[in-house]
Amino acid sequence: MSRVWIIKSILLLIIITLMIIAGAQLYEHRHFKLPIVAGQGVTKVAKLSDYAEGVKETVADTNVFYLEGKEKGGKMFIMANTHSNEPAAILTALIFVENALVDKGTLIIIPEFNNSAGRNTRPGDGYPLYYEIPTEWGSKKFRMGNRDASPLDQWPDPDVYVHYPDKQLLSFLDVRNTNRTWPGRPNGPLMERVTYGAMQIMREMEVDIAIDIHGAETMFPVTNCIVAPEKSMRIATMTSLTVKAREKFDNHVEPSPSGFRGLSHREIGDYSDTLPFLLEAPLPFLDQPTGPKTVKLLLDGKDPFLLSLSKKRKLFVPYDETGWPMEKRVGQHCSVILEIIRQFSRKFPERAVELRNVPRYADVVKNGVGHYYHDPDKVDKAVVHFN
Amino acid sequence: MYLRIGIILAIMVVAYSLAKWKNLSVELSMLSAAVCGGIAGAFVSTPPIGQLARHLVEGAFTYLDVILVFSTATIFMAIVRESGGVNYVVRATIKYFYNLRIIALILLMIIVLIPGALTGAGSVSLLVVGAPVALALGYLGITKRRIAAILFIVAGLSAAAPPVNIWAMILSAGTAIPYVGFELPLGIPVLILGTFTVLFLGWKRERTMDLGEVLKEMPEVPERMSWWRVILPFLIFFGLIVASRILPFSTPILGLPLEFVIAALVALLVSPKKIKILELSRDTMKRLLPLLATMVVVGMLQQVMTATGVRGLLSFAVISTPITLLFILLAVIIPVSEGVLTYGGAAIIGIPLIWFLDSIGLHATVAIAGLSLLWPLGDGLPPTALIGRLSVMVSEYKDSYWTFLRSTWLPWLIITVVGILMIKFSADLEFLVRWSI
Numbered sequence: 001m002s003r004v005w006i007i008k009s010i011l012l013l014i015i016i017t018l019m020i021i022a023g024a025q026l027y028e029h030r031h032f033k034l035p036i037v038a039g040q041g042v043t044k045v046a047k048l049s050d051y052a053e054g055v056k057e058t059v060a061d062t063n064v065f066y067l068e069g070k071e072k073g074g075k076m077f078i079m080a081n082t083h084s085n086e087p088a089a090i091l092t093a094l095i096f097v098e099n100a101l102v103d104k105g106t107l108i109i110i111p112e113f114n115n116s117a118g119r120n121t122r123p124g125d126g127y128p129l130y131y132e133i134p135t136e137w138g139s140k141k142f143r144m145g146n147r148d149a150s151p152l153d154q155w156p157d158p159d160v161y162v163h164y165p166d167k168q169l170l171s172f173l174d175v176r177n178t179n180r181t182w183p184g185r186p187n188g189p190l191m192e193r194v195t196y197g198a199m200q201i202m203r204e205m206e207v208d209i210a211i212d213i214h215g216a217e218t219m220f221p222v223t224n225c226i227v228a229p230e231k232s233m234r235i236a237t238m239t240s241l242t243v244k245a246r247e248k249f250d251n252h253v254e255p256s257p258s259g260f261r262g263l264s265h266r267e268i269g270d271y272s273d274t275l276p277f278l279l280e281a282p283l284p285f286l287d288q289p290t291g292p293k294t295v296k297l298l299l300d301g302k303d304p305f306l307l308s309l310s311k312k313r314k315l316f317v318p319y320d321e322t323g324w325p326m327e328k329r330v331g332q333h334c335s336v337i338l339e340i341i342r343q344f345s346r347k348f349p350e351r352a353v354e355l356r357n358v359p360r361y362a363d364v365v366k367n368g369v370g371h372y373y374h375d376p377d378k379v380d381k382a383v384v385h386f387n
Numbered sequence: 388m389y390l391r392i393g394i395i396l397a398i399m400v401v402a403y404s405l406a407k408w409k410n411l412s413v414e415l416s417m418l419s420a421a422v423c424g425g426i427a428g429a430f431v432s433t434p435p436i437g438q439l440a441r442h443l444v445e446g447a448f449t450y451l452d453v454i455l456v457f458s459t460a461t462i463f464m465a466i467v468r469e470s471g472g473v474n475y476v477v478r479a480t481i482k483y484f485y486n487l488r489i490i491a492l493i494l495l496m497i498i499v500l501i502p503g504a505l506t507g508a509g510s511v512s513l514l515v516v517g518a519p520v521a522l523a524l525g526y527l528g529i530t531k532r533r534i535a536a537i538l539f540i541v542a543g544l545s546a547a548a549p550p551v552n553i554w555a556m557i558l559s560a561g562t563a564i565p566y567v568g569f570e571l572p573l574g575i576p577v578l579i580l581g582t583f584t585v586l587f588l589g590w591k592r593e594r595t596m597d598l599g600e601v602l603k604e605m606p607e608v609p610e611r612m613s614w615w616r617v618i619l620p621f622l623i624f625f626g627l628i629v630a631s632r633i634l635p636f637s638t639p640i641l642g643l644p645l646e647f648v649i650a651a652l653v654a655l656l657v658s659p660k661k662i663k664i665l666e667l668s669r670d671t672m673k674r675l676l677p678l679l680a681t682m683v684v685v686g687m688l689q690q691v692m693t694a695t696g697v698r699g700l701l702s703f704a705v706i707s708t709p710i711t712l713l714f715i716l717l718a719v720i721i722p723v724s725e726g727v728l729t730y731g732g733a734a735i736i737g738i739p740l741i742w743f744l745d746s747i748g749l750h751a752t753v754a755i756a757g758l759s760l761l762w763p764l765g766d767g768l769p770p771t772a773l774i775g776r777l778s779v780m781v782s783e784y785k786d787s788y789w790t791f792l793r794s795t796w797l798p799w800l801i802i803t804v805v806g807i808l809m810i811k812f813s814a815d816l817e818f819l820v821r822w823s824i
Contacts, residue, residue: 126694156642
């Protein structure tokens with residue numbers, strides 16, 4: 001055997017070894033099962049496919065948690081993991097699923113809205129595969145997903161995505177982005193079927209408020225805010241002013257642009273009677289000029305590059321040595337959601353939603369996010385749900 | 388952290404330089420940089436050593452979609468060429484426009500612009516129409532060096548041309564700016580700069596030949612070849628793209644790779660002579676291998692740079708630059724980012740840059756259009772040099788790569804100035820966006 005062949009054989013062996021190691025890790029990531037403990041307030045767990053036949057028996061199908069009060073009232077819908085690389089969303093949603101007790105009205109929660117994106121990674125962007133949240137009983141492991149659904153579940157991409165029904169041209173990647181495929185259609189690409197399913201929930205259940213939870217870069221102008229269309233603006237403004245006055249954190253209001261199609265805060269309002277809100281908390285991990293993309297950065301949001309840019313006034317949020325820890329982000333989301341409910345219930349008392357046992361900003365900052373999660377090994381298996 | 392990341396960056400640069408010094412190819416040199424950078428990072432757990440294999444493999448898949456488009460488009464064009472279609476088109480162009488030089492040059496420029504404008508990839512322009520256009524330009528008396536230069540600049544502009552501009556789409560998606568209103572801010576400069584390029588580089592006739600002599604010298608065309616045999620595969624390809632635009636909700640999503648495969652099958656069916664498809668596909672892929680390897684390794688490099696913080700450091704350096712200096716440096720930063728990271732440059736540098744420019748009162752859409760003119764220039768720069776290498780390949784230019792690149796200096800300079808001025812005066816040019824909508 002010549003020297004070249006020996007070198008080629010060794011290289012091939014190295015490549016096969018790398019592929020096996022990486023393949024096993026990526027396979028495990030895609031098939032990792034996140035246990036979600038349904039709290040006492042959960043009255044029913046349905047599937048998205050109950051509302052959209054098109055997602056049945058696909059990876060896109062996902063659990064829908066219902067928390068129904070004894071007294072009739074309004075209906076509220078919370079979505080998390082629309083972008084599965086914005087973890088404060090699912091962490092907030094789980095606090096509600098595991099703890100909220102609804103006295104009046106109904107709360108509907110989809111913690112893993114883009115289930116396919118949750119099982120996807122982001123080639124080129126060097127994300128960690130998992131992150132862990134410390135709790136009193138150990139730590140709860142979460143899978144780090146991607147912004148877009150996996151091409152394993154929806155492929156091929158078009159050369160350009162033509163938004164339904166407005167025909168606006170969007171990036172080809174956005175065909176797998178469930179915050180560009182609203183309002184969706186029953187027989188479109190898989191992610192359009194996901195958003196269609198959510199629209200059907202809102203239309204069939206006569207949902208009053210829809211909240212889509214996100215995270216955004218500190219260098220992005222639309223961060224640390226509530227994005228709302230005209231019809232939701234008054235409640236959003238009152239919410240922003242109240243949390244600022246009572247809980248001492250900023251969360252300004254951004255208008256939903258009418259010319260930018262496919263976004264939840266635009267299309268939900270335009271295609272149903274529901275009032276949509278999109279919540280953004282700062283997420284330094286997503287910023288481009290940061291150090292290594294580590295789990296630590298994801299959780300504590302501390303980065304020296306961002307600190308330096310902050311001093312040069314190049315960030316859109318206040319930023320100091322304390323970074324933007326996860327507790328702060330999740331706490332903000334909890335308080336803003338509770339305040340939106342309160343403001344809505346004050347304005348429409350006949351459609352009020354009343355709930356308790358959900359922590360506010362100061363509680364989450366003080367106790368940590370993990371404090372509100374239950375050990376799935378210590379509860380009745382019947383209340384542990386997997387997607 | 389600055390020092391730690393700086394050391395990792397230095398190790399990557401040294402690994403790349405050593406590999407080049409040992410006469411390894413660009414692809415292997417970049418692979419050395421990625422592996423050494425990853426190992427260096429693993430010493431401080433960025434990334435953890437147990438994750439290094441995953442980062443390298445995952446990064447290798449970053450541009451899988453582009454690789455599929457390259458492969459299928461090249462096989463399609465190889466079939467058209469093998470069937471005699473390319474020679475047929477070149478012969479017709481020369482026959483009808485040989486004595487109408489300006490019209491011939493502008494027509495050839497538009498032929499190159501169309502595939503790239505529809506797909507957002509200058510490489511597709513070159514793979515689909517590059518070879519016949521290069522032959523036609525050759526018969527118009529233009530040297531191979533200048534032909535490669537024309538193809539490089541015009542193919543780059545085709546990628547920036549509307550309706551599909553991948554850089555603008557990445558930036559729009561990343562900055563939450565709708566991908567609308569780009570038609571005039573992109574279309575007008577692309578047409579003006581393309582016309583200037585093709586006339587400046589193609590005006591000089593290096594050798595004069597009699598039309599009859601040229602036609603006699605040109606390669607033979609198979610007897611049964613006809614215009615419909617040439618046009619039908621292209622009609623099918625563009626028909627599928629146009630159908631997905633006109634009837635987007637009733638046309639199934641096929642994706643560019645399958646569209647090229649369908650067009651290739653049609654080309655194979657209508658070919659006047661028998662083509663050994665397996666042999667042709669194997670040879671084509673062999674020829675394309677260095678380019679595909681580049682795309683694989685760039686993805687790995689990008690992933691390692693992000694996991695180690697090197698990418699963030701570079702992005703930080705750009706954003707921290709004082710504004711006046713930044714405008715001047717854009718001429719270098721943007722093309723170099725494309726040369727190193729291809730489309731990754733738009734995400735790493737472009738997204739924070741647009742947010743920053745937007746925050747100081749510039750118009751984001753026009754600024755994105757301006758930046759989009761600068762990125763394609765980087766496709767001629769190493770280590771990737773995607774469009775540059777393809778231009779050289781399809782024009783069959785054999786001399787020094789740098790000599791070819793040097794001959795693009797004036798169009799390069801003018802495109803750079805126009806791009807930077809569009810960014811600087813983007814607020815004043817906002818009417819172009821309004822008129823587009």
